[in-house]
Amino acid sequence: MRVRSKAKQTREATQGPARATALAGSMAAPTAKKTSRNSVYVFAVALFLVVGGLFALGLWAVSEPVALIGGVAVGLVVASAIRIAPQWERVVILRLGRFSRIGGPGVYMVIPIVESVAARVDQRMITTPFSAEEALTADLVPLGIDAVLFWMVWDPKDACVEVEDYSSAVWWAAQTALRDAVGRINLAEVATRREQLDNEVKDILEEKTRTWGITVVSVEIRDIAVPSDLQDALSKEAQAERERNSRLLLAEVEKDISEMFVEAAAVYERNDKALQLRTMNLIYESVKEKGGLVIAPSAFGEAFNNIDSFLK
Template identity: 75%
Template sequence: MRNRNGRREDRAGAQQNPATKNNGPKGKKTSRNGVYLFSLTIFLIGLAAVLAAFWGNLSVPAIIVGIVVGFVLASSVRIAPQWERVVVLRLGKFNRIAGPGLYFLIPIVEHAAAHVDQRIITTPFTAEEALTADLVPLDIDAVLFWLVWNPKDACVEVEDYSSAIWWAAQTALRDAIGRINLAEVATRREQLDNEIKEILDAKTRTWGITVVSVEIRDIAIPKELQDAMSKEAQAERERNARLLLAEIEKDISEMFVDAAAVYDQNDKAMQLRTMNLIYESVKEKGGLVIAPSAFGEAFNNIKGFGGE
């Protein structure tokens, strides 16, 4: 999108949340309905137990007590999916990593600060109008594959690790592009992927995050430069073709010189060459061929054809 001055605004602007940005296909995601259903069941069990205890003298205070007990039980007894880890704080300090499966919390004293997904996460990111070393603006789309291997550091060392790694990836991409020329961008794509991965690994290692890979999807070159690059490539191909043709002509001329030297030193070689030319002419046209008198003399000078 362009502003009033005609300049393109960065997609990572304040009006767009990079953590939720996704240009890829919308696939089927795993569900946490089982976790919510388990909490609801624990809540209902606690509520039902209190109501059963006060069944003979059921009142509003008894219902309130049942709701409180059910809420406390649902907050204390929880489950986490196989791919999830829970960061538990006790009185504001890190205590442990819980999950997967069943885990317990002490009401009020402990709480789940974060639920960390430890599967590989795919994050698209872009660098619009990233300047190369020769000051050419490029629009680049890439994909980042990463995972959280240390839930504690991911929650304690950085406020929002999803947004942090998105911004870090975009910055690393711009830095890598700024160190090479336009002509090197397409030919060094794999090297760029590895370079960005190394930069991100060094930056996110203290966050408990590992970058699996970085893959550049598309590089958009300005239209005004596409024609110039196309003409340059066409001129380069024409130059190579002319050089190849010149080398071939040089080789042929050298072979002609060598053949002439052989014919000059050996008359029979010249006569055999003459006979070969007559044979090829007869083979192509068929029938009798009217040949110059020099051809006849070539036969007469060879033994078996009137020669000595």
């Protein structure tokens, strides 16, 4: 069993999400332009300017400093109270530290000081690449496996309340589930049971993340890296298996042919005319292929004896 040092375990725990981000950036996958939240910020700025400007304009005749300060204060309060959320986003709102409601999409209200936004949860499909480096199979062979996880948040409340950082939790759970699934099968079964391995990892993850308000859509293994010292052995084993199959197939064909020859011999033994027809056919095929005069044994000439009586 492989034993890791405490320092290495600490380093992996701190670098887990960063490694996932780096792995996602290193994959040569086509990237599309991400959706923007600029409209949210534009709405907040516009609301601040409009409300604060109107309030300041109303008090401008009374006192200019009071109008400026009051306009800024009122603008900030209104901008922080009236907010909008994009179609794909849900907002978890707490009131005095307790869960109050889910806001969005569209316009939602937050009471300043009394209420606060705990989290903004994206409910679209999320793609998370992860890997299991040197995962041990049942026959103690270390493998490097890269996979992709497709998941989404269906309950923003549980995702915010039940787990501290649901993105990192999903990443770690996926890596652990992949190691557990690989540890149950042998090296020879990893490639042939890839789809079954995907489903097994998905089932393990669904059981873990169900209480977090997260659903796992699918798990897809991208690559399986076999140690270089075992690649030659596996290649020779595959070649030997193909050689064995070819020899078995050749033996079966020869067996079938020999059985047909035995049946033909039995027919020739029971009927002399059948043997004579076969002899004449062989002579015809020989003349057809080579052409001209063909020297044949005298036994072949007997096939033409009494041909008139044979044809009658």
